[in-house]
Amino acid sequence: MLSRTAENLYWIGRYMERAETVARLMEVGSRISLLPSSQGYRSDWQSLLQAIGSYDAFAKKYGDPVQRNIESHLFFDRDNPSSICSCIYMARENARIVRTALTSQVWDAINSAFQEMRDLERTPRSELDLSRLTEWTMRHSAQLRGSIEGTQLRSDGYDFLNIGYFLERADSTARLLDVKYYVLLPRIDFVGSGLDNYQWMTLLRAMSSHRAFHWAYGGEITAEKIAHFLILNPNCPRSLLACASELLFHMDRLGRQYDRASSARTEARSVLARLVETSTDDIFEEGLHEFLTGFISQIASLSGRIHESYLSGDLT
Amino acid sequence: MTVYFNEMYNDGQVRVPYRQLEEWMNNMPAELRQMKQAQAEDLFRRIGITFAVYGEGGDPDRLIPFDMFPRVFTSAEWARLERGVKQRARALNAFLVDVYGRGEIIRAGRIPAKLVYQNAAFEKAVVGIKPSKGVYSHIVGVDLVRTGPDEFFVLEDNCRTPSGVSYMLENREIMMRMFPALFRENRIQPVDSYPDLLRRTLASVAPEKCQGEPTVVILTPGHFNSAYYEHSFLADLMGVELVEGPDLFVQGEFVYMRTTEGPKRVDVIYRRIDDAFIDPLCFRPDSMLGIPGLMDVYRSGGVSICSAPGAGVADDKAVYTFVPEMVRFYLGEEPILNNVPTWQCAKSDDLKYVLDHLAELVVKEVHGSGGYGMLVGPKSTAAQVAAFRERIIADPGNYIAQPTLALSTTPTFVEEGIAPRHVDLRPYCLVGERVELVPGGLTRVALTEGSLVVNSSQGGGVKDTWVLAE
Amino acid sequence: MLLTVQHQTRYTYSQPVRGVVQSHRLTPSKFDGQRCLNWQVSVSDGIMGGSFRDGAGDFVQGWSVQGPVSEIVVMVQGQVETSDTSGVLRGHREIVSPLCYLQWTMQTRADVALGKLAEASAKADGSLNSAHSLSAAVSEAIAYKPGATTAATTAAEALALGEGVCQDHAHALIAAARHLGMPARYVTGYLHATEDDAPHEASHAWVEIWVEGLGWVGFDPANACCPDERYIRTGSGLDARDAAPIRGTARGVGAEDLDVAVAVQLNDQ
DSSP states (O other), rough: HHHHHHHHHHHHHHHHHHHHHHHHHHHHHHHHHOOOOOOOOOHHHHHHHHHOHHHHHHHHHOOOHHHHHHHHHIIIIIISSHHHHHHHHHHHHHHTTTEEESSSHHHHHHHHHHHHHHHHHSOOGGGGGGHHHHHHHHHHHHHHHHHHHHHHOSSSSHHHHHHHHHHHHHOOOOOHHHHHIISOOOGGGGGGGGGHHHHHHHHHHTTOOOHHHHHOOSSSOOOOHOOOOOOOOOTTSSSSHHHHHHHHHHHHHHHHHHHHOOHHHHHHHHHHHHHHHHOOHHHHHOOOHHHHHHHHHHHHHHHHHHIIIIISOOOO | OOOOOOOETTTTTTTTHHHHHHHHHTTTHHHHHHHHHHHHHHHHHHEEEEOOOOOOOTTOOOOOOOEEEEEOOHHHHHHHHHHHHHHHHHHHHHHHHTTTTTOHHHTSSOOOHHHHHTTTOOGGGGGGGGGGGGGGGGOOOOOOOOOOOSOOEEEEEEOOOOOHHHHHHHHHHHHHOOEEEEEEESBBOOOOOOOHHHHHHHHHHHOTTSSSSOOOOEEOOOTTTTTHHHHHHHHHHOOOOEEEEEEEETTTEEEEEEETTTTEEEEEEEESSSHHOOTTTTTTTOOOOOTTTTHHHHHHOOOOOETTTGGGGSOOOOHTTTHHIIIIIIIOOSSSSEEEEOOETTHHHHHHHHHHHHGEEEEEETTOOOOOOOOOOGSHHHHHHHHHHHHHOOOOOGGGEEEEOOOOEEEHHHHHEEEEEEEEEEEEEESSSEEEEEEEEEEEEEOTTTTOOOOOOGEEEEEEEEEEOO | OOEEEEEEEEEEEEEEEEEEEEOOOSSOOTTTTTEEEEEEEEETTTEEEEEEOTTTSEEEEEEEEEEEEEEEEEEEEEEEEEOOTTTTTOOOOSSSGGGGGGOOOOOOOOHHHHHHHHHHOOSSOOHHHHHHHHHHHHHHSSSSOTSSOOOOOOOOHHHTTTOOOOHHHHHHHHHHHHHOOOOOEEEEEOOOOOOTOOOOSEEEEEEEEEEEETEEEBTTTTTTBOOOOOOOEEEEESHHHHHSSEEEEEESSSSSEEEEEEEEEEOOO
């Protein structure tokens, strides 16, 4: 397959997953902002924007984090490369280029999201509340995922789509966790308080995982259980471990199809190995924030390797 | 009052190829017709085929109007067209091999040296290079018009990268889906072998250095190009990669494409970009679309480029005048298809005639395309004619003139029902180891009443073109 | 004359580039006035590409270098035996029609001043005399002054400035000749400087004008003479860009730095 085609497929996955992440983030933000907070909701939003590396651009364009502006920035703003509209636009553009590598169902799913998005952009903002926007995003994201799983040929193209998805998901789960742990709890006395529990629940809810969590663990919600669930539990579809094993799975498939080793695959293997060998105790000992920062940079390095091994076409 | 040849009705009779269609036409209620028309448009939109004919520009997301009334030829009519088109394609290629070699036709005084060697489309860089199998133009699109039962004229030849073949295939596909009964009642020769024939043609001109099954690619300027749909459509049907310049690179004696499995050698490039952009080392240094070093690989026999660089000199409107001469000179045959008589404004006698008869003539720019920069005398106001006269006088070498042809009409669905509209025809002749022509082509129709301009940028539409089996 | 050429071009990139592709016209032409005794072109880390003699008779050789690479050295060395043919390019195999060299380019477009210069120098008694007279007029009108112009300067600009280097002289003469309907082309090569000569570069450019009956005849307006046994001819084209001895591109973002050293020496016989 052409390296550029692989790259387009990879970015379709990344952009669509990123759109979904931003939608989840908007939901977490709005729920948290409903809570009484010592600093007020503004600081909560600020921390969320920092988590996706979008705060500076936001501050420059809008100034104060006012709810309405945040929604515009995260959903509509084409100047923000991570806004949902930007992501869907880019995913559709990538899909248009490689249309013949996609099934008509997959193309329909992306294209109809794009067409509806243009309608939303023309709709008066007063008619759009935040939950409608986030639900709309997740619905289209799920439709696309479903058509990929249901119709796409299991060739290398399928692997590149998935590598894009899971790389982005691993990164975003780590960032969402990091926001919660690192920024939202600057004062140690909140830990273990009722407020804390409520915020943890909000986080789980944003990952559509709060019920799954109860089924899996039961009893009191503790930081250790949540960390285990979102980092180390192979059954949680958004856990770092699940993402890492999916990444390795697809790179193993590529390795077999192409019958050659790649540095990307070696690195994916070591990312997974590190997670398998660790425990929540180890993580808390190292410091959750430090652990997550380390993981995020491993993912960044892995994406560089993927580019080098498959997407740049420079390999001989 | 000019009498136009109606391809369906002649002397109050329905002509043979259209017999079956009369009933179909009369039995279709207006509501059904509207429903079918809407259905066709929906199909086109779903497939994603949008308006884009080479060099015509315009909104890339616009749909080209599709007329459901087919245009029909008998097998005997087609047999003659086929012989004529193939003859022309062979002569044009012989001409290209000659003018990039010793130039015998010029030495023999049959065509002026100036016209060829001082032509902007003549590529000095490929002089002395003989492309694989001696083919320069692998897809020759010949634009034809009809003026009577047996009268066909060639309007122009397209030797570089004639576009529109995706419409030929899609129009047929859509007609078959909407009116399967019609295809059962009429024995219509299929056109869907075109992508296979194109792939075979391209593979047949692989360079000698290529061993085994040749790797063929289509080179596109990119997804922002208005004809991108056609490029990806053909790549998909042929099962070859659609590449952009940066996907290819030169190493050593060959060209490679970047793939996820490492570099893969490319043997044949069907390029849909202009000569000027294919290699910044040889042509325009500012080209971002091209592949540096490609021309050196091509000229040393490491890759085939289709159409071959330099092919454009054969489809220049001034060179066009000499195509019948080429047929006689290279093939020793009489031309089967006639040229439209053409006045070269560069010649003072011709210029005088043209200026004296402007209101009757069609005047075109030598390098123009798409129906722009052209004057249709009988359809223009006195002021328009006067304004055009100034332009011709300012730069006579840039213009040629032809009589206004009485383009044939075929029945066409219009607002009020069915009415005759003027049409032309572009068959696509493939030239490789063999010369082949699928029985069909692109029929363009001027949807505006009385209009003779069929270009889609100026209110033209397309029709399915049928050739009946014997 | 037996001339020895040493020509080194060094490309340095501020950041390693991913690859380099070049097209060379660095090999002496084959004609009655010169005979190549030995000749070698090499490119550091280079992979030799396809080669061929083009329709204008030039030997073209492709090269590519796989990155990452920060420096590339192109080395040319060899010996050529030359003789004086009074500037006439006799015995040169080419099939490009001279008419192809009437086409103007950005750098060889004649403006009003060049047109006037051409018309004032035109002679009624044949194109050879016109060509000599044109060449003399260009030598007169443009003084040799390195640094006054750049590689992108056009013939018209150089004439207006009245200063330039061999490239500008050549472009001006080509523009003037074509203005009179005489096919003219840009020629590149090497020049051996004898001690009494005016200062100039060993890597040189001059002009050939098509003279009916004689064929291509060389004129060097920069030195106010016709090329003789001190000249080694390597390639030709419509203008400096079209005739460039090395054309290339690097795939990368960094800046490129160029360093050229040429020596043409007379061998003791």
